[in-house]
Amino acid sequence: MRRTGDQVGVPELEPEVFDSAIVAVALTAGSDHRLVYFNEAFQELFGTRPEGVPAREGFPEPTAARWIVMMDEVFRDHRARQVTSPRTTVGTWPGAPGGRHFVYSCSPVVSRQHGPGVLTVAVDTTRQVEAARRVEHLSEERHEALQRYEALLSAVPQIVWLMKPDGAITELVRGFEEFTGSPWRPVIDEHWLSAVHPYDRRKLAKAWNEASGGDPSFFVCTFRLRTASGEYRHVQSRAVPIVRDGVTVEWIGATADIEDQWRNRLRERLLARVTTVTAAADVPQAFAAVTAAVVPELTDACVICLLPSPDVAAVGEGLTATRVASTAREGLPPVPPISDLPYGIGSVVQRVVDSRRPEMLTFPAGRAPAGVLPELSMEWLRTARATSLTIVPLVIDAAVVAYAVAVGCADSPPPGPADLALFGEVLHEVREPLRQALELQRTRHTALTLQRALLTPTPRVPGAELAAHYQPASRTEEIGGDWYDALVLPDGTVTLTIGDIAGHDLEAATAMSQLRSMLRVIVYDRRGTHSPARALSRLDRVTEGLGIAPLVTAVHAGLTPRPGGGWHAAWSNAGHPPPLLLPAGAAPRYLQSAHADLPLCVAPQLPRTTCHHDLSSGDILLLYTDGLIEVPGRDLSDGMAELAAHAEAARADGATLTELCARLLAAVDDRRDDAAVIGFRPLPQVLTAG
Incomplete structure (x- = not known):
């Protein structure tokens, strides 16, 4: 490559290399584009033109104005340009043939004899254009294929090459050695392909075989070529066959560096x-x-x-x-x-x-x-x-x-x-x-740590089996609102609580810890007979007054042993799903309240209701959160029916209460919310000798 002034990177050539080329080639010099060289193919296409005169004088016909403007632009910014839609000669110049069709490209060059200039390469497309006109009556698909063929006849003039059917290849416009650091080889062989990226060699061979096999068509392929620095850059090769009498006599093509365009498109795809x-x-x-x-x-x-x-x-x-x-x-x-x-x-x-x-x-x-x-x-x-x-x-x-x-x-x-x-x-x-x-x-990690620290193991209860289980949501953002608690009071009463606080974050987990602690104090410091409704009412007033949580649902129960055996359950439900009862000798059923109390933090002044039920030996009472019954897109009653069925199946299998609770949580495939369950089962009374 020659470096002359601002002509850095412009190919230097001797125009005589194009004497025998089958494509029309002309070389102009200087900013006024003096015609200093044209080959026989150019003369056949455009007629004899005077050498040494500016292009505007040598090509006075109006149709040449666009070509001269293009040469001005190429000479000024040193960027190659091309015209891919066929142009037609009009024959206004003496000796110039008329009615010939062609496409052309202009490239910046430097010659030793004439200095900076513009190389024009024109391809005679008369046969193709006339053939296209003759077959206009054919299908639209064939017509569009011909248009694509014509549009690709002119190659991007970067590294311009000419290849014979036997694989012999000639570099018309040099640049391969400077780009790759390896000399141009006259034959396409394994050594030539070694400069191609290993992953692209098969693709390149396939594209060439498809273009050259059968009826030759235009060839285009983007692949990576190793540069002189050892890195790979994306290039694109385009070539068109030259056909004479139905036989492909050679291919003319060009290989251009498109790394910047390719990388910009890749960046857009990756960021998308x-x-x-x-x-x-x-x-x-x-x-x-x-x-x-x-x-x-x-x-x-x-x-x-x-x-x-x-x-x-x-x-x-x-x-x-x-x-x-x-x-x-x-x-x-x-x-x-x-x-x-x-x-x-x-x-x-x-x-x-x-x-x-x-x-x-x-x-x-x-x-x-x-x-x-x-x-x-x-x-x-x-x-x-x-x-x-x-x-x-x-x-x-x-x-x-x-x-x-x-x-x-x-x-x-x-x-x-x-x-x-x-x-x-x-x-x-x-x-x-x-x-x-x-x-x-x-x-999530902090909320889980806090929540699990508070969800302590259930206490041992004489005469009863007690178990609880908690499972965080399968989705990261759904964590922190559910809790359970079990407490044995000094008089032998067992309190069970299950609750759900609005929100699924660290704030909800913190509020849960406060409510759990306050309810424990309220229950332990009760005055008179334990009343679940009175305990929830006191918790409601405190929660409302301190602004601890926006909305809380809960079931709070007190279980006391009966003198003749079994346990008495009293509970109050603050807008929570109803307890599930699995009687020892009957089908599961939900303990629905006749009067539905509101959740906490809604209307603390309203009274609350306490419900009652006696539990016999072998009965199972389950308190749970809505994560076990709510499935997006399904009715809540379906979730309740499935929960009862899973519980009954686990009991029929002889599962312990701990195993039963774990199986209920495992039965929910895609848990969008965290879930908790606590169960109570009276044991058979053991008689001792007096």
Whole structure:
């Protein structure tokens, strides 16, 4: 390439190389476009023109004005241009043939003899245009195919080449050696194809075979070509066959660098894909959307590992990570299943975390250095014949919260700087939704910790079996409002409470802890006979006065042993689902109240009702939250019927009360809400000798 003034990057050529070319070629010099060279094919198409005169004088016909304007633009900004719709010669110049159709392109060039100028290449399309006119009566599909064929007759003049049917190829406009760092080879062979990206060779061969096989048609293929620096850039080759007497005598084509356009389109696609992260319900789902977005366009496989937050990490222990998402391209072994087990990170990842800078490792196929990923992932790297690992930290709010590992496999080259920059851009784009997902996860962890700390084991009750079970929601945001409690009073009365606070967050979990504690105080410090309705009324007034919660439903029950055996149950229901009774010798039924009391925090001044029922030995009384019966899109009565059926089936199987409670929670497949259940069963009275 010659560097003259602002002509850097413009091809330098000797025009005589085009003497025998079958396409029309003309060379002009200077800003006035003096015609300094044209070959025989040009003369046949446009007639003899005077050399050495400006183009405006040598081509006075009005139809040449657009060509001259195009040459002005090419000479000014050094960018090639083309006209792909056929033009027609009118024959106004002496000796010029009329009625000939052609397409043409203009490229900036520099010649040693004439300096900067413009190279015009015109392709005679008369035969194709006339053929198209002759077959206008054919189907519309055939007509559109011909139009596409004509539109592609002119190739982008970057690296222009001419190829014979036997594979011999000539570079008409040089640029291959400068682009690839390798000399031009006169034959398409395996050495020539070695500059093509390994993953694109099959695609390139297939596209060529389809274009050249049978009736030759235009050829177009986008692939990656190795540059002189060793990196790969996307190029696009276009070629059209030259047919004479029904025989393809040669192909003329061009190969242009389209890396910038390709990368811009890829960036748009990737950023469009990662918008799904904003809809992610939890951290693993959010990170899975990221890995799915970058595979296979940027990397063969991608793994994301989550680091513990500072408030969760154990003090004094080495840093650990948990693999939360992984995706591999088609053709690689299936990725290992996700595991919640943490693993100790190695020195490489520690450097990345400390420096907050990406780090790349390259190694022989299948021989990744130990300790970078968990052993299960390392085994996958060996099977997939991994050759490179690029570790990229994900920084949110000045802290490294996770790191992504881009994996190159087999003969795939490591990602280049542009790939890493785009990968980093994708990770940067998802920082805000990931921050929200991580914050939601931390809130969930705190709420669960608080809730489980308060949901203490049920006490031992002489003469009865008592069990309870709690299960958080399967969705991250639904956590924190349900609770149960059981308390044995000094007189032997057992109190059971089940409740649900409006809201599913840390605030709801905090309110739950306050209500639970206050009800315990109210019940334990009662005056006179225990009355569930009186206890809930007092709790309602306190909750309303202190503004602890917006809305609370609850069932509070007191169970006292009867002198002759069995237990007496008294309960008050504040807008909660009714208790479920499984009589020892009858079908399950719900204990519906004749009068429905309002939830707490609605009207504290209204009186509340206490209901009564005697429990015999073997009866089971269940209090539960609505997470066991509410299913989106289904009637509440259906959920209640299913709960009763599951409870009856568990009892028929001989399940203990603890097993029965666990089975009721496990029966809900997609739990959108957290759920709790507490059960009470009187035991047969044991008679002792007096």
